[in-house]
Amino acid sequence: MGSILMGHNKSIHHKLIVVSNRLPVTVSRKKGKIKFKESPGGLATGLRSLKQKQKVLFIGWPGYIPRNNKEKIYIRDRLIKEHQCYPVFLKRSELDKYYYGFSNRTLWPLFHYFTSYSTFEEPEWNAYKKVNRKFFKEVLEIADPDSTFWVHDYHLMLLPKLIRTALPQCSMGFFLHIPFPSSEIFRVLPWRTEILEGLLGADLLGFHTYEYARHFLSSALRLLGYEHEFGAISVNNRIVRVDNFPMGVDIEKNNQLLADPEVQKETEECRKRLGKNNKIILSVDRLDYSKGIPHRLRAFESFLAKNRKWRGKITYIMLCVPSRTQVSQYKQLKKEIDRLVGNINGKFGSPSWTPVNYIFRSRPFKKLISLYAAADIALVTPVRDGMNLVAKEYVAAKKDNNGVLILSGTAGAAEELSEALIVNVHNKNEIIESIKKALTMSSKEKTSRMKVMRKRILEYDIKHWTQSFINSIIETKSIQDSREKRKLNPDWKKELMSQYQKSRKRLLLFDYDGTLISYSKKPEDAKPDNELKRLLISLSKSSSNKLVVISGRDRNTMEKWLGDIPCSMVAEHGSWIKTSQKDKWEKQAELQFPWKNRIKPILKNYESRVPGSFVEEKEFGLAWHYRNASPELGYIRSHELFDNLNEYLANTDLQLMHGNKVIEIRIAGINKGIAAQHFLKKKQWDFILALGDDWTDEELFKELPPNAYSIKIGYGPTQARLFIESPQACRSLLLDLSKI
Ligand code: GDG
Numbered sequence: 001m002g003s004i005l006m007g008h009n010k011s012i013h014h015k016l017i018v019v020s021n022r023l024p025v026t027v028s029r030k031k032g033k034i035k036f037k038e039s040p041g042g043l044a045t046g047l048r049s050l051k052q053k054q055k056v057l058f059i060g061w062p063g064y065i066p067r068n069n070k071e072k073i074y075i076r077d078r079l080i081k082e083h084q085c086y087p088v089f090l091k092r093s094e095l096d097k098y099y100y101g102f103s104n105r106t107l108w109p110l111f112h113y114f115t116s117y118s119t120f121e122e123p124e125w126n127a128y129k130k131v132n133r134k135f136f137k138e139v140l141e142i143a144d145p146d147s148t149f150w151v152h153d154y155h156l157m158l159l160p161k162l163i164r165t166a167l168p169q170c171s172m173g174f175f176l177h178i179p180f181p182s183s184e185i186f187r188v189l190p191w192r193t194e195i196l197e198g199l200l201g202a203d204l205l206g207f208h209t210y211e212y213a214r215h216f217l218s219s220a221l222r223l224l225g226y227e228h229e230f231g232a233i234s235v236n237n238r239i240v241r242v243d244n245f246p247m248g249v250d251i252e253k254n255n256q257l258l259a260d261p262e263v264q265k266e267t268e269e270c271r272k273r274l275g276k277n278n279k280i281i282l283s284v285d286r287l288d289y290s291k292g293i294p295h296r297l298r299a300f301e302s303f304l305a306k307n308r309k310w311r312g313k314i315t316y317i318m319l320c321v322p323s324r325t326q327v328s329q330y331k332q333l334k335k336e337i338d339r340l341v342g343n344i345n346g347k348f349g350s351p352s353w354t355p356v357n358y359i360f361r362s363r364p365f366k367k368l369i370s371l372y373a374a375a376d377i378a379l380v381t382p383v384r385d386g387m388n389l390v391a392k393e394y395v396a397a398k399k400d401n402n403g404v405l406i407l408s409g410t411a412g413a414a415e416e417l418s419e420a421l422i423v424n425v426h427n428k429n430e431i432i433e434s435i436k437k438a439l440t441m442s443s444k445e446k447t448s449r450m451k452v453m454r455k456r457i458l459e460y461d462i463k464h465w466t467q468s469f470i471n472s473i474i475e476t477k478s479i480q481d482s483r484e485k486r487k488l489n490p491d492w493k494k495e496l497m498s499q500y501q502k503s504r505k506r507l508l509l510f511d512y513d514g515t516l517i518s519y520s521k522k523p524e525d526a527k528p529d530n531e532l533k534r535l536l537i538s539l540s541k542s543s544s545n546k547l548v549v550i551s552g553r554d555r556n557t558m559e560k561w562l563g564d565i566p567c568s569m570v571a572e573h574g575s576w577i578k579t580s581q582k583d584k585w586e587k588q589a590e591l592q593f594p595w596k597n598r599i600k601p602i603l604k605n606y607e608s609r610v611p612g613s614f615v616e617e618k619e620f621g622l623a624w625h626y627r628n629a630s631p632e633l634g635y636i637r638s639h640e641l642f643d644n645l646n647e648y649l650a651n652t653d654l655q656l657m658h659g660n661k662v663i664e665i666r667i668a669g670i671n672k673g674i675a676a677q678h679f680l681k682k683k684q685w686d687f688i689l690a691l692g693d694d695w696t697d698e699e700l701f702k703e704l705p706p707n708a709y710s711i712k713i714g715y716g717p718t719q720a721r722l723f724i725e726s727p728q729a730c731r732s733l734l735l736d737l738s739k740i
Contacts, residue, residue: 016056016470017143018047019135019159020152021099023060023085027075029067034075036083043152043466050466055084059138062087065095088138090131097127099155100326106189107154109329111178112290112384113185117329120190132158132198136166145169148473151202153177158194160201173473174202175245178386179412180212183219183632196224200235203476206245206469208387208412213244222632229717237715237725239483241476245469246416249392251461257369258399266370274315274357274374279439281316282375284368284390285382286323287360289333292381292408292425293320297340297356299381299431304348304355306432310439311348316379317357317371334360372397377404377438380411381425387412391420395457401450404438406431416456419449483715488724493733496689496709501740503687504544509676509700512551512558514660514693515713518727521628523553523616528561535731538738540567548679550574550672552664552696554618555585573657573666573696574675575620588675589620589667595654596622599665602645610637621666638663660694673699680704691730692720 024044026037038044047056062079066072072089079085090098101124109117136159139149143163149172151159160174186192196219199205207213213231220226226233231242257263274280281300285291300316320337324330341358348355372378378394388411395405395417405420407413414422421434488496500506510516513526516536520526528536540547547567551558555571555578562569569578575589596617603615603624612628624641626634641663645656655668676690680703688708690700701710701719712720713730724730 014144015142015147016050016054016150017059017139017147018043018056018150018152019059019139019156021061021103021155023058023062023079023083023087025058025062025079025083025085027062027064027079027087029064034071034078036078038083043462047466050470057142058083058085059088059135059142060085061090065089065092086138086142088131088135090134094127094131094134096326097124098131100324102128103155104324104327107157108178108290110185110189111154111181113179113181114289114384115185115188117289118188125191129158132156132162135159136162139163140166143167143170146171148172148470149202150175150469150473158198161198162201164201171473171477172202173204173206173469174199175206175469176212176386177208177247179209179384180207180216180219182215183222186215186219187223192219192223196220200224200226200233200240203238203240203480204469204473205240205242206472207242208244208246209415210244211415212386212412213242217242218632221635222630225631227631227635234715239476239480239715241472243472245465245472246412246460247387247389248461248463248465249389249396249457251396251458252463253365254369254393254396257366258373258397260366263366263370263373266367267373270370270374274317277313279314279376280374281314281377281379281435282319282371282394283316283379283381284319284371285321287320287330287334287337288323289329290382290384292383293318293333294336294340295383295425295428296379296381296431297337297344299428299435300356300379301340301344301347302428303432303435304344307436311355312350312353314355314439315353315357316355317359317375319359319363319368319371321362322360369393369397373399375403377406377435379406379431379435380413381406381408381423381431382411383408383425385411385413389413391417392457395450395453398450398454401447401454402443403450404441404446405450405453406434406438416460417453419452483723486722488711488722488729488733492722493736496733497736497740499687499709500689500737505683505685506542506545506687506689507679507683507685508539508545508547509679509688509690510547510549511672511692511694511697511700512549512553515691515697515727515730516549519627519660523625524557532731533565535734535738536562536565536567539734540565546679546683546685548676550675550700552623552659552694559585568679570672570675570678572618572620572670573664573672574670575618575666577675577678579678589670595652599645599654602641602648603663606637606641610634613637618666620670621664623662623664625662627661634661657696659696664696671699672696673703676700676703690720691724693727 024039026039028035050056066075076087079087105119135156145167147170149163149170151174160172163172217228220233233240285293304311341356344356345354372394380388380391382388391405391407391413407417407420407422408425409422421438423430423434513519516532517526539545549562549567550570552573553571555576558569558571566581568580576585577588578585599622603622606624607613607615610626610629610633613626616623616625626638642658649656653668654665657664688704690704690708690710692700693713698719704710710720711722711724712718713724713727715723
């Protein structure tokens with residue numbers, strides 16, 4: 001995984017369709033009249049900047065249940081005409097089960113590590129599926145085959161696959177706004193496979209942090225067996241990229257508001273009222289158990305109990321926005337918070353001082369920003385948070401650098417804001433100490449911490465986030481397109497066959513496992529079947545053809561399996577060569593000091609630590625196979641073994657290779673490329689065809705002249721000119737050639 005992609009701002013040639021649970025416009029009914037209100041959310045802002053370059057359409061729930069069909073049609077028309085918004089209307093029962101139910105009683109708590117809050121109800125899962133399909137129907141109404149989609153968040157994790165199946169050529173990114181949990185937590189979900197497969201319909205999967213992306217990749221590996229290479233997974237021969245895109249704040253709006261005299265006046269008044277000689281602590285959250293509000297209140301209470309001298313000198317402004325009030329945990333939480341605030345104010349307050357200034361309602365963003373500007377300290381202590389924009393907004397508002405951010409390490413924002421006072425929300429003393437430290441911090445230290453954070457926040461703002469995500473969708477698509485062009489399609493095949501037909505001196509270099517035959521659980525089971533034998537015999541019988549099977553297998557197995565075919569053979573990646581059927585095997589390497597005795601115990605150790613894996617001994621090499629091991633353990637241990645051996649083998653004549661589910665050690669200077677030279681030199685070939693699936697075949701591809709047809713089986717990164725999807729497809733090509 002790399003960091004976010006920069007470079008040129010790219011734009012999409014076709015429609016951009018943004019799908020999220022809520023539309024950027026909220027519909028309501030006031031005094032019998034339908035009202036439309038643009039939501040000030042960050043995403044809408046980010047997209048506004050894109051809107052100037054391309055057509056952006058939105059799909060989502062408008063936040064309102066129409067009373068009748070007439071009203072529905074009216075709302076739909078106006079949303080489409082005036083706001084480019086395509087509403088998905090939800091029934092009360094759908095909202096209950098899909099939104100409050102599966103999204104917020106199952107996924108939200110689970111993904112925030114509140115496993116005991118998660119409920120797993122089949123009817124709610126069914127409603128989630130149904131509503132995802134409802135969104136999909138709306139997508140089909142407006143999409144073209146080459147539209148670009150940006151799907152948002154945990155409410156719509158099945159949507160990418162639905163869209164991909166219907167519109168295989170589209171471009172699609174998905175962004176998750178909440179954490180993606182560790183695979184140990186994710187696997188608790190009974191419908192985990194469907195959710196993963198749903199997400200993998202996208203071309204690009206974006207997360208706030210590197211950690212969440214890593215967790216996702218680990219779940220994809222453990223639960224579906226998908227390995228990744230630098231964050232790219234190959235799903236049914238389609239590349240899916242996984243990366244982190246930390247969301248930023250709307251700096252432009254922020255700056256405008258901070259310059260607004262009304263906001264400045266409000267900030268001053270707030271400081272006069274509460275902060276003249278006193279300090280202001282601020283927190284802003286949706287009322288949610290993931291935000292750690294009770295933890296913070298308990299810490300504040302203890303702080304006041306322990307620090308008498310600060311009583312009357314600090315005010316904690318706690319803004320809580322009502323949220324998901326229909327979910328029972330939120331109701332309980334509200335009660336708990338009310339009680340804690342009451343206790344603190346009752347215990348420490350006086351007629352002239354209220355320790356906790358508790359506001360339980362939404363405020364206009366203007367008011368919020370004046371509070372940010374006025375506050376000496378922002379106390380942001382979520383138990384878990386995907387990102388937490390409040391922490392970033394506070395930093396952005398501190399133009400004078402005069403403020404301290406206390407932030408929990410379990411907020412995604414902590415990855416970028418390491419100059420904050422980072423706390424563990426479960427460690428009350430740490431919060432207390434941080435409050436003390438923040439209250440007494442020198443201006444020099446405040447400035448130096450804040451400056452670094454501000455620089456970052458100003459640069460990586462919401463526009464940057466939006467544009468880099470879009471750039472990355474476009475880039476992923478162009479990688480896919482360039483692969484698509486190199487697929488052995490009918491045009492390529494026609495050209496290849498006509499060249500074959502015209503030529504008289506043909507060199508055919510074929511890898512064996514994974515190319516002529518599929519991998520099997522045990523290497524000894526991959527014997528050639530009769531069809532393959534007939535095919536190879538018919539190709540090698542043509543006097544124009546020189547057929548070479550070039551494999552990593554040992555020469556005895558090759559002799560046993562292919563000895564009756566009139567072809568040449570290369571065994572152990574080139575350590576042995578048999579120039580023609582009647583020749584003897586010739587050694588290409590010298591047997592050296594007994595290095596195997598030293599390496600074998602290391603491999604054996606891995607064999608016993610990784611069930612299902614085994615060691616294979618060849619004349620010139622050793623191999624540790626992990627095809628039958630659990631995908632994740634195999635993946636982790638193979639990388640560990642590779643790193644260990646890499647160091648161990650430095651400055652020796654041995655070479656280390658990480659092939660397809662195998663790690664091999666062999667004598668340096670021997671590889672399939674060098675072995676191929678043996679045959680390439682022999683004649684002026686007028687047609688060369690090389691087939692291979694593995695990393696070791698890349699050395700062969702590298703050696704070939706540019707007009708050779710090199711074909712990789714599968715869609716990983718390669719030097720080959722062309723791709724073909726499977727050993728079966730490869731055989732069908734050979735069958736066609738054999739008929740010429
Ligand atoms: C989810 C993830 C992730 C708050 N009160 C008012 C108000 N706000 C605005 C804030 C801020 C936003 O709401 C809250 O965003 P957070 O990031 O803090 O948290 P969530 O709502 O849980 O958001 C979170 C986010 O998605 C984005 O991906 O960071 O981790 O949980 O922008 O300013 N805005 C107004 N009045 C209020 O009273 N107008």
